[in-house]
Amino acid sequence: MITDERSVVGELRVLGPVEARAGDRRLDVGHARQQCVLAALLVDANRVVTADQLLDRVWGARVPLRGKSNLHSYVSRLRAALADLGDVAIVHRSGGWVLEVDPARVDLHRFRDLLARARSAPEPAAGFGAIDEALGLWRGEAFSGLDTPWVVAARDMVDGERWIAELERTDLALRLGRHTDLLPELAARTAEHPLDERVAAQYLLALARGGRHAEALAHYERVRSRLAEELGTDPGAALRDLHRRLLDAEPVGTVEPVTPQPAAVVPRQLPAPPRSFIGRAGELAALTAALDDVDAGTVVISAIGGTGGIGKTWLALHWAHQHAHRFPDGQLFVDLRGFSPESEPMPPAVAVRGFLDALGVEPGRIPSGPDAQTALLRGMVADRRMLIVLDNAAGAAQVVPLLPGGRSCTVLVTSRSRLLSLTTAHGAGHLDLDVLSHDESRDLLARRLGADRVVAEAHAVDELIALCNGFPLALGVIAARAYAHPRLPLATFAAELRDLGLDALADSDPAASLPTVLSWSHQALTAEEREVFGLLGIAPGPDIALPAAAALTGLSPARAGTALRGLEQASLLTRDDRGRYAMHDLIRAYAAGTARDLPDSARRRALRRVVDFYLHTTHAADRLLDPHRELVEPDPAEPGGEPQPLADTAEALAWLDTEHRCLLAAQQSAAAGGQHRAVWQLAWNLTTFHNRRGHLEEQLAVWRSGLVAAGQSDDPAARIRVHRNLGRSHAALRQHDEAVRHLHQALALAEEHDPTNQAHIHQVLAWTWSRGGDDGKALDHATRALDLYRTLGNPAWEANALNMVGWYAAQLGRHDRAREHCRAALDLHRRHDNPEGEADTLDSLGYIDHHTGEHAPAVEHYRRALVLFREIGNTYQVADTLEHLGHPHAALGQVDDARAAWREALECYEAQDRPDDTARVQALLDGLATGGPATG
Structure with a gap:
């Protein structure tokens, strides 16, 4: 229980089972996970604990699918449970939560505050009272009943603080002459820690002051013999001096307790700095900023992450040597061998013992237990300005025992693991390392091989850099080989890397072999x-x-x-x-x-599942983008390859934008795996998206792959669709002859028994002939398409054909016929909820109005078309309609509006890599600037 001059209406405990109390009543803070949330907030009371930190502290690496949802629920329940305590609140702030509380009401923080008071007390009695009260706060094992990785690490740290406090309490009790009361406790402690010389000295002193000199001398002999047998060492100087005094029968009433103080050894353990260190300016600056925070009185651990060969150790050593002067008490370094082919990761106790040796601790006074050794190490470095480099750590459990207990040291940790629990439990700053830039890679090669050689073989150097892709170890391997063979052209090494791939980076020296x-x-x-x-x-x-x-x-x-x-x-x-x-x-x-x-079968099933996932999700996305489009159902998906749910058009477009390169690769994977239907169906499902985003080259490429796949099929409908879409793809790129050839092949296949595809093909032929400059043939094909669509009973397709007839009639100056067909199309599109068809038709009506002198209605039609094109994400057509809109604005003398429309169109055309359209709009803008003609 907390005792203080202030009135405590409630308390929060972690030094035992995690609980909250209001007076004598224990509040229900829920099951273990919820208790863990409370513990995580209490350890960092009055500081923000992010959601990610809480997830890690509560679940470690096994965060459930609904982890964040569960976390919010736990926090909500804790708020309700803690309401009875008064003046305790869990507040959401900065992406996490803060438990706002007077630290005196949390036993852990009260414990630490009392220890600080004890150590600064002017008199032993006051110090003893404070430290006795601190230890009285414990109710068994800290965080009792909880066992996540973060809890285990936090418990170890707090247990170490408790052990030091117990030793310091004994020292103070001896100074106050309470040796008789201490004897039972010290007898038990010496049995538990038989090689701890500080405990042995306390027991000897208590026995001697109680008049039991013979027993004291006998115990010294037991300790000496055990140290010799188990560690091969003698007792340390302090314990030997106490023994000498006992032998000489000196009065022991004034002998102070033995608090081992090591010699002022200044270790310099840093390995030599790397000679060819290049770049990393941002990372070096980040580490220096962390060091500056240490100067301000904050413990900062910079965990340098990255895969093997990325340059973590080089960065740590380069920075450490640059700033060695800022660590006057020395630098400790250990390779923890977290990833080594020759041995298991180094046990933390081995590293602790190595540091104690480096700090000059006599072997005889190093306690036997790992916890006691860790406590000794923390105590020794607590007030020293030291740098501790922990290289190649396997995990946080290997690192935590090596962390200092004071506020004056800086620790650098390198690891291939991200060590998230160091961030969550110890406030470590994380520094991920990426590959070197092109310029940094060139500098590295120039430093190793000489600038002249790099300049003389610039093309080969560029290829090497591209093949290594900035990977430092890969560049280092190539540089070393090229240095060893100065007469061999660098192009030879580039060819080896190009032909052999990763095998070209193998080496007999494991540390220099990337594989x-x-x-x-x-x-x-x-x-x-x-x-x-x-x-x-x-x-x-x-x-x-x-x-x-x-x-x-x-x-x-x-x-x-x-x-x-x-x-x-x-x-x-x-x-x-x-x-x-x-x-x-x-x-x-x-x-x-x-x-x-x-197994081959496992690889094949995996690739088939992921291709089916991409195919079926793309199919669902395409149906959202254009529900009126001809339906082509894919084959059922492999178990596990079911599609990702997509809510609406915006989500479908966003998914397609994000996954586009993967979808193109999935088509190639399907082709290699013999999934021929999936190949052309992926092309089919991407068509609407490709058209709206203006991916014209990609559209042609996927349909070329589709043609090869359809050739493996006896399905005539597949071949018709492939030739039809190949024709449209060629036409989009103004490859007229190729377009017409494929469309005629499609028409020949469809003319016998497929009026639906005949209609679709005539529609594409109309568009193709228009792009080829023959609007008369375009109108003929559009009219034939309309006649066929009217027999099929599909109003959405009929509306598209009506708009096409209207558009090509307008191109030929037949504006009355054009307006009649476009208005009929607009009515059908609106009745059947086809926003893309409606937008296309509004654009056509804007063109007709503008070319019949109705400029104000033209502006209105174009603006309404723009709204719809933007809503459905048709960025390609947005650019065209912006260009169209500028013309009636210019005709009305609305020069600023025309300029704004054409400037935006110009930006769109440039972004879509449409050079002819870009040049045309630039000419329109130039005409506005000079007062020349600007309408069309």
């Missing part, structure tokens, strides 16, 4: 993570989102997400701000190599 370095990270993965890693190496596309990864792997989204996070933690995978996962090209090549270890 070997990556294998060390691979070995540390779980079996499921290794399988996911391999499948990601052969997945179509440059990156992947969680739903597609779940389809690829055949795992549930929750399990797939756990595996992806594991690979991200291992720095084998990166996640961008859109939540998409990607690999460096060389890591992907290694992953693809590991996929060969999987």
